Amino acid sequence: MASYSKLTDLFLIQGQLDCDLEETTSQEEKEKLVHEYLLKIDEREDLIVPDFEEGLEWLNTDGPLSLGKELLGKVVLLDFFTYCCINCIHILPDLHQLEKNYSIQDGLIVVGVHSAKFPNEKVLQNVQSAVLRYDINHPVVNDSDARLWQELEVSCWPTLLLLGPRGNLLFSLVGEGHREHLFLFTAAALKHYREQGLLKDHNVGIKLYRDSLPPSILSFPGKIAIDPSGKQLAIADTGHHRVLVVSNTGQVLHTVGGPSSGKRDGNLSEAQFSSPQGLFIKGDTVYVADTENHLVRKINLTEGKVSTLAGIGVQGTDKEGGALGPQQPISSPWDVTLGSAGALSTSPSLPLTSSPYLSCPSRNLQSGCSQKSWLCRYHTRL
Numbered sequence: 001m002a003s004y005s006k007l008t009d010l011f012l013i014q015g016q017l018d019c020d021l022e023e024t025t026s027q028e029e030k031e032k033l034v035h036e037y038l039l040k041i042d043e044r045e046d047l048i049v050p051d052f053e054e055g056l057e058w059l060n061t062d063g064p065l066s067l068g069k070e071l072l073g074k075v076v077l078l079d080f081f082t083y084c085c086i087n088c089i090h091i092l093p094d095l096h097q098l099e100k101n102y103s104i105q106d107g108l109i110v111v112g113v114h115s116a117k118f119p120n121e122k123v124l125q126n127v128q129s130a131v132l133r134y135d136i137n138h139p140v141v142n143d144s145d146a147r148l149w150q151e152l153e154v155s156c157w158p159t160l161l162l163l164g165p166r167g168n169l170l171f172s173l174v175g176e177g178h179r180e181h182l183f184l185f186t187a188a189a190l191k192h193y194r195e196q197g198l199l200k201d202h203n204v205g206i207k208l209y210r211d212s213l214p215p216s217i218l219s220f221p222g223k224i225a226i227d228p229s230g231k232q233l234a235i236a237d238t239g240h241h242r243v244l245v246v247s248n249t250g251q252v253l254h255t256v257g258g259p260s261s262g263k264r265d266g267n268l269s270e271a272q273f274s275s276p277q278g279l280f281i282k283g284d285t286v287y288v289a290d291t292e293n294h295l296v297r298k299i300n301l302t303e304g305k306v307s308t309l310a311g312i313g314v315q316g317t318d319k320e321g322g323a324l325g326p327q328q329p330i331s332s333p334w335d336v337t338l339g340s341a342g343a344l345s346t347s348p349s350l351p352l353t354s355s356p357y358l359s360c361p362s363r364n365l366q367s368g369c370s371q372k373s374w375l376c377r378y379h380t381r382l
């Protein structure tokens with residue numbers, strides 16, 4: 001029986017690189033460190049991961065994928081996630097951007113490994129809904145019993161593993177907030193293996209699940225809010241990245257945003273949102289929790305304008321607050337309401353376990369970097 005590596009085997013090797021990168025400010029020096037690391041890790045023949053179990057349910061592909069067949073010759077990014085984890089949702093924009101930067105023909109493919117935390121998350125229909133709701137366009141395997149998770153001894157959602165063209169472990173990133181390192185590692189790996197002639201440009205059979213479904217007027221609407229006058233309603237059409245204002249008889253009066261995500265203030269016809277969730281309407285003003293833009297927005301129907309009230313457009317980690325609205329970073333506002341005195345209040349999304357950066361089944365991770373080891377990766381995260 002073949003012997004495979006576990007994530008802890010990689011931690012012991014990558015730890016030195018992680019600590020060295022934290023102490024380096026020069027981009028050129030960072031790229032040099034990663035290149036030297038790749039040369040070193042290529043000498044290891046034992047960092048091979050097990051393949052996907054046969055018989056699993058796959059989405060967004062023509063059929064099952066294998067590290068030893070369809071994915072051979074590719075740099076593969078495995079995303080261990082579960083659809084109810086807000087931390088997993090937070091890294092999706094990073095994955096979307098990577099897929100814009102590099103195509104499958106360029107040598108990169110992202111594979112979501114759905115590893116359920118709760119029984120309802122094992123159900124294929126629920127995973128299918130999540131793939132649609134989060135606009136996931138890469139292959140996703142429903143590893144309902146978390147076999148690959150257990151074999152690799154993954155312990156947190158989300159966990160990203162970057163594999164080389166022979167299915168060998170290269171890098172791991174645990175939790176959210178690692179965009180810079182993710183892009184650095186991916187670019188370095190593609191360049192390194194392209195120069196060695198080990199990348200293959202073949203296609204992988206992508207067949208998006210959403211293309212098999214008929215169009216719908218609404219897509220995963222997040223909330224309906226009723227104007228105190230009872231004359232009109234506002235609907236957060238989350239999956240279509242827009243806000244609808246309708247009469248109490250159902251007539252659409254205004255459509256703001258959509259159909260694709262974006263981040264833009266201005267005229268109603270130009271404004272863009274990204275998965276708006278909560279909202280509040282009073283008269284001709286609609287307040288919107290623009291969740292994936294990490295903003296609170298205001299729609300003024302009288303003036304025909306959209307403006308930003310709070311947030312800077314990127315996920316914030318500030319736990320103190322106190323800045324003026326447009327200068328105050330916020331994280332995934334999920335709802336918004338207007339207090340009796342007219343003050344606006346938001347309801348941010350909060351992870352239910354661990355920390356603002358990762359979701360773990362247990363608190364067995366240590367913080368601090370008292371020695372040069374893989375533990376330094378958690379120094380600023382817990």
